[in-house]
Amino acid sequence: MRLESGRAIKMRRLHKFAVACLALTLSGSAAAQFDFLNKAIDAAKSKMGPAGNLLDKAKPVIDSMGIDESKEIEIGNTFAASLLGAKPLLNDPALHRYINTLGRWLAMQTERPDLPWAFGVLDDDGFNAFATPGGNIFVTKGLLARMRSESELAGVLSHEIAHVIRKHYLNAIQTNALAGGTADLIAENVKKGPAEFRSYFAGLFKDVYSKGLDKGDEYEADRIGVVIAARAGFDPYGLPGVLQTLQSQNPRDGGFTLLFETHPTPTDRLDSLSKAMNGRFDSSNGSVGKSFSERSKEFSR
Ligand SMILES: [Zn+2]
Structure with missing residues (x-):
């Protein structure tokens, strides 16, 4: 058996994506586009230092609860x-093709590329993004409208992807349930039939989503999100750019209330991120991506 070099694997991954969707590329010949993405990834990886190891450190806490991947996916679905019963998806198939192409390309950069990743845009003017275990990720129409570049959207999606690969929501449920003294109840419900299992976990989730995750999980998702976006060939400063936009918003503005209530302040997130990035990405040649109007033309065909 011939062993492939890391570079060959990376090239093959990139090629597969380029062929599959003809997206995330700059103008110019196919070979030049290829080279650009490859260089961006190499540059980002060499500058990641300790942050680059974050993706490899995960040891799922939830395993001890007997929740395997298929249950994780079922809980998330x-x-x-x-x-979706409360907030419907936007009726825009081209936009959904686009966000799924982008999102799956980002997810391919992680250690869980094979989850059934699905990305949706909620018909909601507020500014928010959510993830469920198992790889469902939602952003609101209002968030998309405020993205200044594709690399910003890549940063937001990568932050949500990080919550999924690190099982932050599953772990939060476990913590919440344990705090309520219901460890046995969890174990019991994990063993139960699908219907009881589903309704039990849906109830637990509502709690976690309205309260938000631990601050530490949010900071970790920011750090990993930057790494994922950089690996995918995007400007790693996309996510910090979004946090700067948030910094200038009034937390009492209705569209932002939930996000501000469930996350550390944008200033704290930027502080934590800039310590982690520590100039490592300053000479990154990641792409800011294409404009949404160009993308909508590509994906409407
Ligand atoms: Zn988050």
Whole structure:
């Protein structure tokens, strides 16, 4: 058996994506586009230092609860279904093709590329993004409208992807449930039939989503999000750019209330991120991506 070099694997991954969707490329010949993405990834990786190891450190706490990947996906789909009952998806197939192409390309850069990743845009003017276990990710129409570049959107999606790969929501449920003294109840419900199992976890999730995750999980998702976006060939400063936009918003503005209530302040997030990035990405040649009007032309065809 011939062993492939890391570079060959990377090239093959990139090629697969380029062929599959003809997206995320700059103008110019196919070879030049290829080279650009490859260089961006190499540059980002060499500058990541300790942050680069974050993706490899995860040891799922949840395993001890007997929740395997198929249950994780089932729990996530249940919650996604109840979320969509309250907030429908935007009726825009081209936009959904686009966000799924972008999102899956980002997810391919992680250690869980094979989850059934699905990305949706909620018909909601507020500014928010959510993830469920198992790989369902939602952003609001209002968030998309405020993105100044594709690399900003890549940063937001990568932050949500990080919550999924690190099982932050599953772990939060475990913590919440344990705090309520219901460890046995969890174990019991994990063993139960699908219907009871689903309704039990949907209830637990509502709690976690309205309260938000631990601050530490949010900071970690920011750090990993930057790494994922950089690996995908995007400007790593996309996510910090979004946090700067948030910094200038009034937390009492209705569209931002939930986000501000469930996350550390944008200033704290930027402080934490700039310590982690520590100039490592300053000479990154990651792309800011294409404009949404160009993308909508590409994906409307
Ligand atoms: Zn988050």
